[in-house]
Amino acid sequence: MLVNAALILLILLALSVPVAATMGVLGLALDQMYSMLPLYKASGEIFWSTNTDFLLVAIPMFVLLGEIMLRAGMAERLYDAMEKWMGWLPGGLMHANIGACAAFSATSGSSVATAATVGTVAIPQGERYAYAQPLFLGTLAAGGTLGILIPPSINMIIYGMLTDTSVPQLYLAGFLPGILLALIFGLTVFLICLVRPGWGGRRQKSSWSARMRSLKNLLPPLAIFLIVVGSIYAGIATPTEAAGVGVMAAIILAALYRSLSLDMLREAIEGTVRTSSMVILIILAAYFLNFVLAAIGLTDKLTSLVLSQGWTPLQTFAAVVLFYLILGCFLETLSMMVTTIPITAPLMIELGFSPVWYGIVVMVLLEMALITPPVGLNLYVVQGVRSRGSLNQVLIGAMPFVVAMIALIIGLVLFPEIATWLPEQFY
Amino acid sequence: MERLYCMAVKLSRISAWVGGGLLLLSAAITTVDVILRKLFNISMGGSDEIAGYILAITTSWGLSFALLSRANIRIDALYARLPGKLTIWLDMLGLILVGAFMSFVTWFAIGVWFESVSVGATANTPLQTPLMIPQGLWAAGFIIFMCVLLILLTRVLVLLWRGDHKEVSAIAGIRTVEEEVHDEVASVIDHIKEERRHAC
Amino acid sequence: QELPKTHLTVVGTWSNLSQYKNFEQPFWEQEVTEKSGGAITAEIKGFNEMGLKGGEIGRLMKQGVLDFGSTVLGYLASDNPRNEAIDLAGLSPDIATARRVSNAYRPVLAKLYKDKYNVKLLGIWPYSAQVLYCKSPISGLTDLEGKKVRTANRTLAEFVEAFGGVGVTLSFGEVVQAMQTGVVDCAITGALSGYSSKWYEVSHYLYALPVGWSQVVHGVSYDAWNDLDDRVKAFLEQEIASLEDRIWSEAGKESEQGIACNTGEGRCDYGQSADMTLVEVSRDDKVELARVLDEVVLKKWAERCGEACAAEFNDTVGKVISARIRR
Numbered sequence: 017m018l019v020n021a022a023l024i025l026l027i028l029l030a031l032s033v034p035v036a037a038t039m040g041v042l043g044l045a046l047d048q049m050y051s052m053l054p055l056y057k058a059s060g061e062i063f064w065s066t067n068t069d070f071l072l073v074a075i076p077m078f079v080l081l082g083e084i085m086l087r088a089g090m091a092e093r094l095y096d097a098m099e100k101w102m103g104w105l106p107g108g109l110m111h112a113n114i115g116a117c118a119a120f121s122a123t124s125g126s127s128v129a130t131a132a133t134v135g136t137v138a139i140p141q142g143e144r145y146a147y148a149q150p151l152f153l154g155t156l157a158a159g160g161t162l163g164i165l166i167p168p169s170i171n172m173i174i175y176g177m178l179t180d181t182s183v184p185q186l187y188l189a190g191f192l193p194g195i196l197l198a199l200i201f202g203l204t205v206f207l208i209c210l211v212r213p214g215w216g217g218r219r220q221k222s223s224w225s226a227r228m229r230s231l232k233n234l235l236p237p238l239a240i241f242l243i244v245v246g247s248i249y250a251g252i253a254t255p256t257e258a259a260g261v262g263v264m265a266a267i268i269l270a271a272l273y274r275s276l277s278l279d280m281l282r283e284a285i286e287g288t289v290r291t292s293s294m295v296i297l298i299i300l301a302a303y304f305l306n307f308v309l310a311a312i313g314l315t316d317k318l319t320s321l322v323l324s325q326g327w328t329p330l331q332t333f334a335a336v337v338l339f340y341l342i343l344g345c346f347l348e349t350l351s352m353m354v355t356t357i358p359i360t361a362p363l364m365i366e367l368g369f370s371p372v373w374y375g376i377v378v379m380v381l382l383e384m385a386l387i388t389p390p391v392g393l394n395l396y397v398v399q400g401v402r403s404r405g406s407l408n409q410v411l412i413g414a415m416p417f418v419v420a421m422i423a424l425i426i427g428l429v430l431f432p433e434i435a436t437w438l439p440e441q442f443y
Numbered sequence: 444m445e446r447l448y449c450m451a452v453k454l455s456r457i458s459a460w461v462g463g464g465l466l467l468l469s470a471a472i473t474t475v476d477v478i479l480r481k482l483f484n485i486s487m488g489g490s491d492e493i494a495g496y497i498l499a500i501t502t503s504w505g506l507s508f509a510l511l512s513r514a515n516i517r518i519d520a521l522y523a524r525l526p527g528k529l530t531i532w533l534d535m536l537g538l539i540l541v542g543a544f545m546s547f548v549t550w551f552a553i554g555v556w557f558e559s560v561s562v563g564a565t566a567n568t569p570l571q572t573p574l575m576i577p578q579g580l581w582a583a584g585f586i587i588f589m590c591v592l593l594i595l596l597t598r599v600l601v602l603l604w605r606g607d608h609k610e611v612s613a614i615a616g617i618r619t620v621e622e623e624v625h626d627e628v629a630s631v632i633d634h635i636k637e638e639r640r641h642a643c
Numbered sequence: 644q645e646l647p648k649t650h651l652t653v654v655g656t657w658s659n660l661s662q663y664k665n666f667e668q669p670f671w672e673q674e675v676t677e678k679s680g681g682a683i684t685a686e687i688k689g690f691n692e693m694g695l696k697g698g699e700i701g702r703l704m705k706q707g708v709l710d711f712g713s714t715v716l717g718y719l720a721s722d723n724p725r726n727e728a729i730d731l732a733g734l735s736p737d738i739a740t741a742r743r744v745s746n747a748y749r750p751v752l753a754k755l756y757k758d759k760y761n762v763k764l765l766g767i768w769p770y771s772a773q774v775l776y777c778k779s780p781i782s783g784l785t786d787l788e789g790k791k792v793r794t795a796n797r798t799l800a801e802f803v804e805a806f807g808g809v810g811v812t813l814s815f816g817e818v819v820q821a822m823q824t825g826v827v828d829c830a831i832t833g834a835l836s837g838y839s840s841k842w843y844e845v846s847h848y849l850y851a852l853p854v855g856w857s858q859v860v861h862g863v864s865y866d867a868w869n870d871l872d873d874r875v876k877a878f879l880e881q882e883i884a885s886l887e888d889r890i891w892s893e894a895g896k897e898s899e900q901g902i903a904c905n906t907g908e909g910r911c912d913y914g915q916s917a918d919m920t921l922v923e924v925s926r927d928d929k930v931e932l933a934r935v936l937d938e939v940v941l942k943k944w945a946e947r948c949g950e951a952c953a954a955e956f957n958d959t960v961g962k963v964i965s966a967r968i969r970r
């Protein structure tokens with residue numbers, strides 16, 4: 017049963033059948049093969065009750081928020097400020113890349129949006145100042161992945177929904193690891209540039225007055241961050257409500273910058289509907305598949321198979337990390353989450369790991385998946401933004417940051433407090 | 444056939460606008476609710492419930508637009524290494540399997556609506572929403588999707604018959620990253636060029 | 644005598660809550676097998692483990708997707724308001740009343756499920772006493788005026804609004820944080836489950852009167868039931884009835900424990916007791932409660948349930964609590 021299910025899944029995915037249909041058809045096939053009961057009849061009820069889940073409302077809201085901010089030109093202004101403040105460091109603009117990605121992550125729920133937005137602004141600058149292409153591109157691909165670790169985060173919302181974990185707690189837990197990872201990225205650049213000063217490009221030194229003037233460019237993202245994340249902890253809104261309020265705030269900000277128009281809004285809406293209805297369809301199909309898996313007892317089989325190996329919790333954890341590392345090379349992150357979290361999360365929780373802590377580890381693993389070939393969406397996004405040269409440059413440039421992420425995971429194992437300390441202060 | 448396809452494109456675009464408009468409306472309702480609750484201690488009650496219905500309707504109404512803009516998430520590890528003629532068959536297979544699964548979903552979504560109509564179901568919330576209204580709109584979105592899918596499939600078959608492989612890839616193939624990013628950032632690039640011009 | 648070999652699949656309630664862990668799961672996975680001498684085996688999953696919300700259970704059983712199933716009665720209320728009848732806000736102030744009310748109304752529910760879902764009703768039991776947790780001081784129900792209260796369903800919302808409160812809907816997971824930061828002032832949940840979820844860290848006043856019991860209904864689709872051997876049927880009915888008894892008596896203890904653990908008034912067997920202030924039910928409160936039940940809760944429910952439904956209520960539950968719905 018296990019083998020058949022995995023085989024069908026892999027074959028359909030390899031044949032590039034859309035992920036939503038893959039999961040749906042797999043569900044139907046397993047129902048046909050292994051269930052006495054007509055499970056397919058539940059598809060309508062499951063689709064309805066999942067599709068109206070208030071938590072999921074955050075997904076289109078974040079997509080819309082990102083579309084509006086992008087079209088209002090907030091990213092360029094943010095990058096400009098980062099450039100003025102960090103351009104003098106060894107590694108120069110690459111620190112600005114990471115800083116801008118981290119700052120933008122605090123307003124964006126998605127990694128791809130972060131990489132695309134910051135990349136669009138940064139790549140022309142990198143070419144202008146003669147940076148070694150691979151590492152420069154790598155900072156963008158890797159920096160972009162911070163989008164899902166630094167709150168807000170669509171992936172944390174989905175994790176919270178799949179595992180019944182509190183989203184505000186996950187947000188709090190992601191904070192320190194997110195900042196820490198940004199610092200590790202910066203350190204990585206710093207060390208590489210010490211060894212190979214030629215990769216550093218021309219440093220930029222800005223006057224203090226220019227720096228001070230650039231600070232106002234941080235205000236719009238800061239405002240969005242305070243509204244989308246701050247309002248949750250100030251007791252004004254729930255995470256989902258905050259995303260909706262963020263959309264309205266972005267529209268108002270865009271209007272203040274005179275970039276709001278009906279055309280712009282229409283484009284933003286079309287982009288939002290296109291992306292989010294597909295993403296949500298995948299989640300609905302995954303819920304149907306999970307229902308079938310649970311009903312035919314496959315989930316239990318898999319869990320007991322792992323538990324029967326007699327591994328210690330730490331060994332099991334290492335196996336799970338390895339599993340995600342390998343899977344992450346081939347799978348898109350959303351599909352990977354919805355197919356595996358319902359199985360691995362209960363397992364890890366049963367072994368005594370905290371669901372919030374594990375959620376953060378999963379986020380870092382997903383970040384890794386975004387920059388490991390052959391299927392690494394952020395690599396493609398960055399390559400797509402520059403639209404010339406070889407993809408290999410991006411790929412090589414991102415590798416040091418995979419190592420940085422592994423370092424963070426080891427850090428999370430040795431010092432779980434990195435993730436759990438902040439939520440504990442609040443709860 | 445061409446005209447039918449163009450109609451499908453228009454229909455899907457309009458239904459995407461309806462969905463997206465509802466989404467904006469939902470963001471506005473949520474914002475008003477949050478502000479009223481914080482400042483005046485008034486709860487409109489049920490803004491979350493309405494947001495849930497709107498999400499469902501936006502999803503199902505937006506699906507046909509997503510299908511025609513090839514927003515389907517597909518793994519291209521093998522696909523990208525195959526010659527164009529072979530990928531067309533993968534595109535066909537994908538469309539057929541999407542259709543197969545979604546016809547189940549559509550059928551049982553209509554079933555959900557029908558059940559609610561026959562028992563007169565109302566939400567167990569202060570709003571007591573008659574569920575047949577949001578469920579009906581929701582199921583209608585799937586029906587639109589199935590119609591558009593059938594038109595797309597027919598057009599692909601016609602094109603195959605004519606041997607126009609390039610056009611098949613263009614309407615049913617996997618989007619290349621260049622296309623993806625172009626959509627994502629086109630307006631920004633324009634915007635940057637605009638600003639540069641002003642700067643110089 | 645020997646029972647024929649039988650394998651059953653069961654969908655239970657929330658798998659993360661104590662009722663599932665302490666009763667449903669051991670009952671189906673162990674007790675049934677042991678008591679039937681190994682003849683009957685069963686596997687159970689909480690509906691949340693299957694990605695369900697609980698409200699679909701009735702419809703899925705009707706479609707033949709599930710055999711044995713449990714769900715919280717109130718979750719089915721969108722299909723028919725009769726599913727609210729025994730858990731209307733403030734209807735049963737103590738567990739003895741709750742049980743008598745449930746028994747009195749049982750034939751009505753049995754008929755409803757048979758007609759609407761093709762389901763045989765096997766048992767009704769409570770989740771736990773639903774009590775009010777407040778962050779700011781309250782001395783009675785009238786202090787709810789102007790407070791934002793998280794309510795999970797329409798009858799509780801109507802109840803809160805009758806006292807001048809504002810009903811806010813939030814998912815369970817969002818409550819602690821919402822209460823801490825002041826998105827809501829009060830919230831309602833089980834006496835012991837609020838203790839386990841550490842609600843006492845963010846709220847300081849516990850109102851002792853249960854406003855509801857969140858009854859669970861357990862049933863089986865007639866398609867599956869009719870296929871069973873008669874001896875198996877008899878065995879299951881007897882065992883489920885005894886399970887029902889045990890859950891009711893445990894719920895009584897849990898409600899007392901919930902109050903003891905949250906407030907430190909009495910011994911707490913579940914850990915360190917918290918120091919919430921217990922707000923006793925005053926005479927005035929009892930009078931107010933009866934008035935709101937009569938003038939608001941029952942009246943509004945009868946409006947959505949209809950004439951025949953109100954008459955059924957008067958003939959069953961009405962006699963137990965000596966209240967009547969007047970038209």
Ligand code: NA
Nearest residue numbers: 121163166168
């Ligand atoms: Na983020």
Ligand code: NA
Nearest residue numbers: 344345385391
């Ligand atoms: Na990857």
